[in-house]
Amino acid sequence: YWQPSHPLQQDILHTLADMAEYPVDQIKVGVDGCGFPIFALPLKSIATAYLKLACPELIRDAGTREAVQRMVRYMHAAPDSIASHQFICSELLRDDNIVAKGGAKGVYCFSLIRERVAFALKVIDGSETPWPITVASILEQIGYSNQATIDRLYTVVPKEIKNDNHIVVGERRAAFTLAGK
Known part of the structure; x- marks a missing residue:
């Protein structure tokens, strides 16, 4: 198979x-x-698929629509089984308004159910480290109302970069503005 x-x-x-x-x-x-x-x-096409995970009524096939509804319920019921403890997917799935999952080589996708919007991004070097900061920035830029979700992302990968002596030597921050902002 x-x-x-x-x-x-x-x-x-x-x-x-x-x-x-x-x-x-x-x-x-x-x-x-x-x-x-x-x-x-293409990322646009992946985002289209994620929009349908958030809005299954957009799915034409009834069997697929029902399967998506069950899958999203399971994802929200057991977020740690989707990724692991303290991982971006699990932290986002604790918010029942979000459907999220990471992919291969730096691809990350998520959708917002009530807002009826989806995002797909690609970190060029394939790294997963920027995901939480990037997604938190997207949520902040669109004015997402659940601050607790954003705060959880900053616990996965803190903004501050510390050296071995626990001295702050830098910061992680998003360096983009969403189009239309």
């Missing part, structure tokens, strides 16, 4: 294409560290 040509993997590929509103024949297929297929498509 782990081979890209297996019917299960083909079903996953076609479901992703439908959710992302992206042609299946243009999705690039690679293999992750566990040997399973991974799919590459």
Whole structure:
């Protein structure tokens, strides 16, 4: 079932294409560290799929829509099983308004249910360290109302950078402004 040509993997590929509103024949297929297929498509298309995770009524297929609703309920019910303790995914999923999950090589996606908006980002060097600061900055820039969620992100990766003597020697901060701001 782990081979890209297996019917299960083909079903996953076609479901992703439908959710992302992206042609299946243009999705690039690679293999992750566990040997399973991974799919590459534009960030805009990934964000489209994440919007549908937050707003399942946008999904045409009833079976997929029901599966998404169950999956999101499970993600919120057990956030630490999605990533781990003190990891961005788990901290975001503690907020029942957010659907979030990290991906391969620095890709991170999340959506806001009530606001009906989704974000997909890519850290060029593939690092996961900037994710919490970046997502916190996005939430701050859009005026997200749940400050506790933003605060939790800053506990995952603190703003302050300290040396071995616990002296502040720098800071982590986002260096971007969302378009339209």
